[in-house]
Amino acid sequence: MHSKIGMSRLYGALVCGLLAATSYAGNAAAQGRTLTAQDYAQAERYMVYNTRPLVDHDVGKVHWLDDAHFWYLDHDASGDHYKQMDASNGNVSPLLDQAKLAAALSKATGKPVKADKLEITDFRVAADGRDDIEVHGTHYLCDFKGAGHCVDKSTVVKTGKEPGVLSPDRKQEAFIRDWNLWVRDVATGKETQLTTDGVENFGYATDNAGWKHTDNAILEWSPDSKQIATFQQDQRKDGDMYLVTTKLGHPELQSWKYPLAGDKNVTMIERVIIDVPGHKVVRLKMEPDEHRSSLCDDISCGEDGGWDDVKWAPDGNTLAFVSTSRDHKHETFRIADAKTGEVRTVFHEDVPTYYESGNGAVNWRYLPGTNEAMWFSERNNWGNLYLYDLADGKLKHAITTGDGNVTEVLKVDAKTRTVWFRGVGRTQGVNPYYQQFWKVSLDGGEPVLLSPEPADHTVTMSDDGKYFVDSYSTTDKPPVTVLRDANDGHTVATVAKADISRLLATGWQPPQQIIVKARDGKTDLYGLMFKPTHFDPSKKYPVIDYIYPGPQTGSVYTYGFAPAQADHQSLAELGFIVVAIDGMGTPWRSKSFHDAWFGNMGDNTLPDQVTAIKQLGQRYPWIDLDRVGIWGHSGGGNATADAMFSYPDFFKVGWAESGNHENREYEDDWAEKWQGLLVTNKDGTTNYDNQANENIAKNLKGRLMLVHGSIDDNVPPYNTLLVIDALIKANKNFDMLLIPNVHHGYAAATPYATRRRWDYFVTYLAGDTPPTEYQLKAWPWR
Incomplete structure (x- = not known):
């Protein structure tokens, strides 16, 4: 298929590391104006690294510490400020002493750290009362008594370097080593092997979607932190992909499993449930599934990681999951007994093109307390929610109806039978791409709009479903971030209003919607x-x-x-x-x-x-x-x-x-x-x-x-x-x-x-x- 001479020359250029651009014979330079470095510098003024720092008080997404407190980054001309708000009264206070943290991090890293540019990506309180702070991927345990002291968490607890998935009680994390699944105790670093029969290309919890191949473990802990739902991933018959690095001397060959469209064999998964204290593996009694997702093109593609199409019952006795066919046209909702591995098929959905369960996260939910399941479907040409009876697999009724999409379910409260979701195209006259926030009863009825502004809304809910933080904006109106009551949407407190006056002073202008x-x-x-x-x-x-x-x-x-x-x-x-x-x-x-x-x-x-x-x-x-x-x-x-x-x-x-x-x-x-x-x-x-x-x-x-x-x-x-x-x-x-x-x-x-x-x-x-x-x-x- 390839021209051997032409392709060998091109591939040689690739391997030798040439940055090449061919030129056309006789192609004279264009006759027009001559741009200067100053013209390019003017263009560069509007690159994101120059414009983003000029936006003040653009809070955006927040991080809930508990049901009544959240922290956020508030930036202005003087730098970054880490704050927390008490949702019960709207009071704002510093999240931490930034000067102390900067001094402690400087000492811990041996490099200068500025108090106004800490770049914290995660913050939580550790089991021993110290603050667990993540900066550039490294976790530090910090004590702010006295002058303040931080230590790299990895030097305190000696463990392997494999990335782990933390259990709900935050006491263990599961990880992959040598194709098998292990757990380590967070406090002591003690490691325990859970599986023993994992081998290369047939390993447990492995994260290889062909185009993605990482050391992350793909699994779901049970709510009581005693069981793990995962899979043994079979790639033994998959085809390989090859690349080579460019360097002086012999290139390094990179090889991994990468099935192609049309291949006879693709990646398969055998579903298992692992009893962590008993080190027992229960293999589900069913045929292997294709490595597929109801959401996208990988079994782990939601924003928060994990295994998207798997949901535990609160008591950990059963597990609901969705199997997706190779062509994405057939979805099967199943329930497994966690102790025996018995599997029951509840219902199917078949579509002529492809099925998707939402945007950003899967929208189906397992509701074993009432023997129901909430299901997402575009069967009426729009993404809506439906309620199914798990006893007979039959549809009970539509939860939402009409035009416009449910894009992402953020929370379901089984006790109050309330669903909170983001949606688009559900408000007449509003840009159909603007996300708005709604609540609706599992029993149906008219959804209640909780974010009425005609704008794009980014929403972060508290775990108890009492509050949500809403940051809304349009292309020409900077974000306003407010704390709202999740019952009726009324504003409890204003978190921040973005100020773009410094950005406008550069001549910046918003794009025009067309x-x-x-x-x-x-x-x-x-x-x-x-x-x-x-x-x-x-x-x-x-x-x-x-x-x-x-x-x-x-x-x-x-x-x-x-x-x-x-x-x-x-x-x-x-x-x-x-x-x-x-x-x-x-x-x-x-x-x-x-x-x-x-x-x-x-x-x-x-x-x-x-x-x-x-x-x-x-x-x-x-x-x-x-x-x-x-x-x-x-x-x-x-x-x-x-x-x-x-x-x-x-x-x-x-x-x-x-x-x-x-x-x-x-x-x-x-x-x-x-x-x-x-x-x-x-x-x-x-x-x-x-x-x-x-x-x-x-x-x-x-x-x-x-x-x-x-x-x-x-x-x-x-x-x-x-x-x-x-x-x-x-x-x-x-x-x-x-x-x-x-x-x-x-x-x-x-x-x-x-x-x-x-x-x-x-x-x-x-x-x-x-x-x-x-x-x-x-x-x-x-």
Whole structure:
């Protein structure tokens, strides 16, 4: 399939670590204005590392210490301030003595630590009364009596370095060692082996989704901390993925299990329950399940980790779980007896395309006290909640109905039969992407809106369900954070109101929300538009389309407030109109909207991108439809190349980063969910041909840069090499940038790649000349 000569040269460049970009013979420098380093510095002013520090009192998410207290970070011009609020009366006090902590951490680390920039990521009170404080991934035990003293927790309790999952009583943590599951005592560090038959590629609780392979243990502790639900993961028949590092001398071979779409064998799991005190393993009496999730493309993909599709009964006697078929079209709700391993199938849901159980976290719940289960379904074209009887597996009634989605259930109180959830599209006239917060009875009835402001709401609930902290904002209105009563939503106290006066003083401006019609001429599409702060309506501006086609998310990071979204405003400063448009096939809207191009991933929302930009060009005379560029990363890199091949007369310049250009060369679960299982026809064609960028690369007319990291273990670089091979065979000119020893993100090379992208659009889309080798700030890009 590959050109042996062309591919060997390219692969040689990869291994040798060359950062290369081809140049076209006879391609003269563009005639236009010459940009200076000052122009690029003006653009860099709007990068997130420069804009975020200028936003004061943007509290956002808080951390509950107990049912009546939470802590949060409050930043202003004088630095970071860690505070706590008493929810019972709204009183605010310092969380800790920051000066003492800074002095103690400086002594403990041997490095200077500033009191106004501590960067605390977790805070809790340890069993011995000391404060357990996490800074940059390291836990310190701190005593603030006297001058204050902190010690690295790992030096106090001698244990292995494997990451552990803490039990509910916080006395034990479970971890993987040599393919087996162990527990360690938190106080003493004593370690106990729980399983003995784990072997390589058939280990317990292992976290390997193909594109993700970590040392984390995937499991669920029972509420009484005496049992663990997990699995033995069978990858013995899976295919391998190979990458090599770039260095002087022999390269290092990286190899791990990575099944591809269409493979005969994929990862399977055998479910087990472990009695921790008795060191007894109970294997559930059922056939192995595919390594699948009802939520996404990994069995552990919720924000809080864990095993998403597993729920313990409060008494620990039974365990509910959901099995997902390989193609995500069949879901089975089951209950297991924790002592015997007997499994009972309760009910199924079968769908024609793919099933999803929510956004951000699974929305189903196990309610054994009333012998019920709450289930999420899009059966009426919207994400709603339903109540099932566990005795006979029959539907009792719908909990929520109508248009709009339940996106994430935050809490269910079985005693009061109350459900609290985030939702979108449920309020007429409000942006359908704005998250709002609701409560509803398990017995149905009209949901109660607890966050009435027409804005995007980020909500954090107290464990007892009495309070919630609500931070709400829009693209042009900075966050207001309040403490609210979870019963009726009334404001108990104001936590903070963000102040953007320092940001506005730089000339910063918010993006403009835009609404256009989709390919069908009827459906509203939403997006954001970024204009230069020096915008002149009498000029014509080239437009750059930032794209992420989904299907699991869209192009717009948030419709709430953000001081920067990627580098969109920075790029606009260089003389462009930048747009990000959520096309059909992306989530948060109706099921039919999300299903728009199921089985045809080559669509990539491009018909919507093209018609949307044309509408904007007709609406705004300062948009130049003869100069349209496009760029994206990962799925956006795939869509960018697709755009340049499928619409070669419309898109003139493309920058495609780390694209999954051929989903048969990508982790199995991703494409098999959105494209379906691979089917090969008698003539050799397949149902995957419509998504393969190498098949249409010969259509390229414009200027295309292909970028990839040489050890990308998410989207292997062979995805881009397949496209390069096709371009060479078609005798097409193109540009390429191979970045040695980086994964899917570009880490320390991100500033370089970003600057090169700016140069690329300035040169080939705007027709201007960039400054020579401008240096963007080296920053801990996350």
